[in-house]
Amino acid sequence: MMRNLSDRQKNWAFGGLGVGCFALLLSLEIATENDDLSLLDILVDALAMLLTIGAAVGVALVTLRLQVQHDEKLALIRDLEIARAEGNGWRNKVRSHLAGLKAGMEMQFQDWNLTPAEREVGLLLLKGLSHREVAALRASTEATVRQQAQSIYRKAGLPGKTAFVAYFLEDLFAPEDDMDGRAISAKDGLDWHRA
Numbered sequence: 001m002m003r004n005l006s007d008r009q010k011n012w013a014f015g016g017l018g019v020g021c022f023a024l025l026l027s028l029e030i031a032t033e034n035d036d037l038s039l040l041d042i043l044v045d046a047l048a049m050l051l052t053i054g055a056a057v058g059v060a061l062v063t064l065r066l067q068v069q070h071d072e073k074l075a076l077i078r079d080l081e082i083a084r085a086e087g088n089g090w091r092n093k094v095r096s097h098l099a100g101l102k103a104g105m106e107m108q109f110q111d112w113n114l115t116p117a118e119r120e121v122g123l124l125l126l127k128g129l130s131h132r133e134v135a136a137l138r139a140s141t142e143a144t145v146r147q148q149a150q151s152i153y154r155k156a157g158l159p160g161k162t163a164f165v166a167y168f169l170e171d172l173f174a175p176e177d178d179m180d181g182r183a184i185s186a187k188d189g190l191d192w193h194r195a
Contacts, residue, residue: 010064018057025049105168112155121148126165 005013029045030037105126109119117138124134131149135142149161158164 007064007068011061014057014060018053021053021056022046022049025053101172108168112152114152114155118148118152118155121145122152122164125149125152125161126168 026042026046026049029049030042033041105123106119109122114122120138121134124137129137131142131145135145138145153160153164156164156167158167
């Protein structure tokens with residue numbers, strides 16, 4: 001029943017329970033006391049009961065909050081496991097396609113007669129790294145990477161990095177049709193071609 005209540009409703013329920021317990025305990029204390037009670041005796045007894053009941057209500061609220069956090073943690077773990085499984089499934093499904101793409105890229109690099117260093121730089125540029133980042137990864141200078149990149153573009157007959165990346169990525173995306181139904185290509189209007 002408590003799981004169907006909101007946090008605010010649970011707080012009010014525990015507060016009401018605490019007040020009810022306090023009133024009941026104070027009534028029992030007064031009713032069972034044989035001696036004459038002064039106002040001070042009643043106040044001391046009331047304060048002791050309030051502290052006891054307050055502690056009990058506090059423990060109950062903390063326990064409820066811990067249960068809610070535990071449930072949230074379990075839900076997050078379950079969602080994470082689902083996301084991991086979906087990610088692994090996607091990777092397994094496209095693994096052969098990626099291997100074929102990499103083999104095709106290697107064949108094209110061979111056709112362009114790229115050196116091993118140029119091939120490595122080319123792959124890192126295709127991953128989106130800047131010249132500075134490639135230089136840091138390869139423990140070389142930015143100027144060296146820039147020269148290797150220019151050599152790649154020259155051997156490929158491409159004007160620069162954008163055309164180099166587009167050379168490999170353009171065919172991965174289905175072409176969009178313009179208003180006349182003609183396929184629009186990133187190469188439209190550009191003076192470079194595939195070697």
